[in-house]
Amino acid sequence: MxxxxxxxxxxxxxxxxxxxxxxxxxxxxxxxxxxxxxxxxxxxxxxxxxxxxxxxxxxxxxxxxxxxxxxxxxxxxxxxxxxxxxxxxxxxxxxxxxxxxxxxxxxxxxxxxxxxxxxxxxxxxxxxxxxxxxxxxxxxxxxxxxxxxxxLKLEALVKELELKTIKAHINPHFIFNALNSIRALIDENPGRARTAITELSNILRSSMQSEKSETVPLEKELNIVRDYLALEHIRFEDRLKVEYDVDDDTLNQPVPPMMLQTLVENAIKHGIGRQMSGGVVRIISDFKDDYHELMVQNTGRLNGQVNGDGFGISSTRNRLQLLFGDKADFSIREANGNLVEARVKIPVSLP
Structure with missing residues (x-):
C-alpha cells in the first residue's frame, strides 16, 4: 500500500x-x-x-x-x-x-x-x-x-521530570523531620506518640495522593499542614503558637502539593527552632488584585541571608516557575525586625 x-x-x-x-x-x-x-x-x-x-x-x-x-x-x-x-x-x-x-x-x-x-x-x-x-x-x-x-514535547517532558524530581526530594525531607518529632515522644509520652503516628499516616496518605496531580486545592494542603503542625507542637509545646488567617473563598484555589507544608516546615526549622522562647507561625491566604496571595510568617530573623536558602526555598521557586511561569512570584523578607515572611503570589484560578 x-x-x-x-x-x-x-x-x-x-x-x-x-x-x-x-x-x-x-x-x-x-x-x-x-x-x-x-x-x-x-x-x-x-x-x-x-x-x-x-x-x-x-x-x-x-x-x-x-x-x-x-x-x-x-x-x-x-x-x-x-x-x-x-x-x-x-x-x-x-x-x-x-x-x-x-x-x-x-x-x-x-x-x-x-x-x-x-x-x-x-x-x-x-x-x-x-x-x-x-x-x-x-x-x-x-x-x-x-x-x-x-x-514542545521535549519541554513538556523536561518539565514533568523536573516536577517529579522536586516532589521526590520534598517527601523524604518532610518524612525525616516528622519522624524526628515522633521519636522524641516515644519515651516521654507513648500514648501521644501513637496518636502522632496516626497523624503521620494521614499526612503520608494525603502526600501520596497529591503525587497524582500538579496542583491541589488549598483546603487539602491546609489539612496536611495542620497535621504537620500538630506533630511539631508535640516537640515545641508552648514554644510554638499557630495562627490562621484564611479567607474561605481561597480554599478552592490550586496550589502546588506540599508547597505550603514546605514553607511551614522551613519557618519552624529556621525560625521557631532557633528561638529560645519559641514564637508564632502565621498562615495567611487572601486575594489581592488578580492574585491568590499565600503567606507564611514566623518569628525570627534572616541574619543577612535568605531564611533557609536551601532545598525548601529553591524547590518552591522552581515549582512555581515550572507550573505558572512568570505569572507567579515568590519572595521572602524580614519584617518588623523579628518577623520573617514568605510570600507566594499565584494567578487567580476562576471556577
Missing part, C-alpha cells in the same frame, strides 16, 4: 505537469491554432512524461543528498545548480524523444541543435523553478512545524 505522503506527492506531480501541458495548449490555441495537430499533442505528452521523470529523479537526489536537513543559505546554491541540471536533462530527454518519434514541429528553416537546446532548457526551466520552490518550501515548513512540536 502506497504511503499517504507518496500519494500526495504523485497527485501533485500529475496535477502540476497536467497544468503545464494545458497552459501550452491554451497559448497554442490562442496564438498559433494552426500548429495544433497530432504531433503537437504527442509533444505535449512527451513534455508531461519527461517533466515527471526528471523532477522525480531530482527529488530522489535531494532526499539522498539530505538537502532538506541543511540550512537555507547552504541549500540555495545547491538548488540553483540542481534546477539548471534538471532543466537541461529534461530538455535533452524531450528533444531526444521528439527526434526518435519524428514529431518535430514544422518550421520553415532548420534551427541549430545548440540553439534549440538552449531555448528548450530555458522554457522548461520556467516550470522546474516553481516546482523546486514549492517542493522545498513545503518540506521546509513541514520540518519547522515538526521541530516546533518536538521542542
Amino acid at each position: 502506497m504511503p499517504k505522503g507518496a500519494k500526495y506527492y504523485w497527485l501533485c506531480q500529475i496535477c502540476g505537469w497536467t497544468f503545464v501541458t494545458l497552459s501550452m495548449l491554451f497559448f497554442a490555441y490562442t496564438f498559433s491554432p494552426q500548429k495544433i495537430n497530432t504531433n503537437f499533442f504527442i509533444r505535449l505528452f512527451l513534455i508531461f512524461s519527461a517533466g515527471i521523470f526528471t523532477t522525480h529523479i531530482f527529488r530522489i537526489f535531494i532526499q539522498r543528498s539530505q538537502w532538506l536537513l541543511l540550512p537555507v543559505e547552504r541549500v540555495i546554491p545547491r538548488m540553483i545548480i540542481g534546477i539548471v541540471v534538471t532543466s537541461l536533462a529534461c530538455s535533452l530527454l524531450y528533444m531526444g524523444l521528439v527526434e526518435a518519434l519524428d514529431v518535430q514541429s514544422e518550421s520553415p528553416r532548420r534551427i541549430e541543435f545548440s540553439t534549440r537546446l538552449l531555448a528548450s532548457t530555458l522554457d522548461i526551466g520556467l516550470f522546474i523553478i516553481p516546482w523546486a520552490l514549492i517542493y522545498y518550501s513545503y518540506h521546509y515548513i513541514n520540518k519547522s512545524r515538526k521541530q516546533e512540536v518536538d521542542t
Whole structure:
C-alpha cells in the first residue's frame, strides 16, 4: 500500500505537469491554432512524461543528498545548480524523444541543435523553478512545524521530570523531620506518640495522593499542614503558637502539593527552632488584585541571608516557575525586625 505522503506527492506531480501541458495548449490555441495537430499533442505528452521523470529523479537526489536537513543559505546554491541540471536533462530527454518519434514541429528553416537546446532548457526551466520552490518550501515548513512540536514535547517532558524530581526530594525531607518529632515522644509520652503516628499516616496518605496531580486545592494542603503542625507542637509545646488567617473563598484555589507544608516546615526549622522562647507561625491566604496571595510568617530573623536558602526555598521557586511561569512570584523578607515572611503570589484560578 502506497504511503499517504507518496500519494500526495504523485497527485501533485500529475496535477502540476497536467497544468503545464494545458497552459501550452491554451497559448497554442490562442496564438498559433494552426500548429495544433497530432504531433503537437504527442509533444505535449512527451513534455508531461519527461517533466515527471526528471523532477522525480531530482527529488530522489535531494532526499539522498539530505538537502532538506541543511540550512537555507547552504541549500540555495545547491538548488540553483540542481534546477539548471534538471532543466537541461529534461530538455535533452524531450528533444531526444521528439527526434526518435519524428514529431518535430514544422518550421520553415532548420534551427541549430545548440540553439534549440538552449531555448528548450530555458522554457522548461520556467516550470522546474516553481516546482523546486514549492517542493522545498513545503518540506521546509513541514520540518519547522515538526521541530516546533518536538521542542514542545521535549519541554513538556523536561518539565514533568523536573516536577517529579522536586516532589521526590520534598517527601523524604518532610518524612525525616516528622519522624524526628515522633521519636522524641516515644519515651516521654507513648500514648501521644501513637496518636502522632496516626497523624503521620494521614499526612503520608494525603502526600501520596497529591503525587497524582500538579496542583491541589488549598483546603487539602491546609489539612496536611495542620497535621504537620500538630506533630511539631508535640516537640515545641508552648514554644510554638499557630495562627490562621484564611479567607474561605481561597480554599478552592490550586496550589502546588506540599508547597505550603514546605514553607511551614522551613519557618519552624529556621525560625521557631532557633528561638529560645519559641514564637508564632502565621498562615495567611487572601486575594489581592488578580492574585491568590499565600503567606507564611514566623518569628525570627534572616541574619543577612535568605531564611533557609536551601532545598525548601529553591524547590518552591522552581515549582512555581515550572507550573505558572512568570505569572507567579515568590519572595521572602524580614519584617518588623523579628518577623520573617514568605510570600507566594499565584494567578487567580476562576471556577
